[in-house]
Amino acid sequence: MAGSAIAAGVAGAAAVLMLGLAAAGGAAAESQRxxxxxxxxxxxxxxxxxxxxxxxxxxxxxxxAGAQRAAVTACALDGLIATITVSSTFAGLAAEARARAGPPPDPG
Structure with a gap:
């Protein structure tokens, strides 16, 4: 009987660990997306x-952004340089990313 309780505890702990790792992996994938x-x-x-x-x-x-299930939360233009912030949700939590694009800097 004691061995069964220990085995059930180990199996439960392993299941909780697997769920946590799956959630962390999903969050990392969503961040990259x-x-x-x-x-x-x-x-x-x-x-x-x-x-x-x-x-x-x-x-x-x-x-x-809308075509990829995200929303633009900030859009700033400095000449030809655009800085965009997008947001989305993952598992009910907000996620955000920012990027800049434009011509290369003037070498002079």
Whole structure:
């Protein structure tokens, strides 16, 4: 009987550990996905700011982010450089990522 209780405790602890590791892995994957969304949205905004594509830069960023299940929470333009912040939720918790895009710095 004592061995059964110990085995049940070990199995329960292993199950809790596996659930925790699965949640941490899912959060890490969501973080990387959201970083990619921020990059894509910033590139779209920078393209629109430079005239390479048509439209309002922030609206283009919102369109790209929305297509990937995220929302633009901040959009700032400094000349041709776009800084975009996107957010999403994972397991009921808010996640956020920020990216910048634009032309390379002037070497002079």
């Amino acid at each position: 959201l970083a990619g969304v921020a990059d894509a949205a910033a590139l779209a905004a920078a393209d629109a700011a430079s005239g390479a594509s048509a439209g309002d830069p922030c609206a283009r960023a919102a369109e790209v």
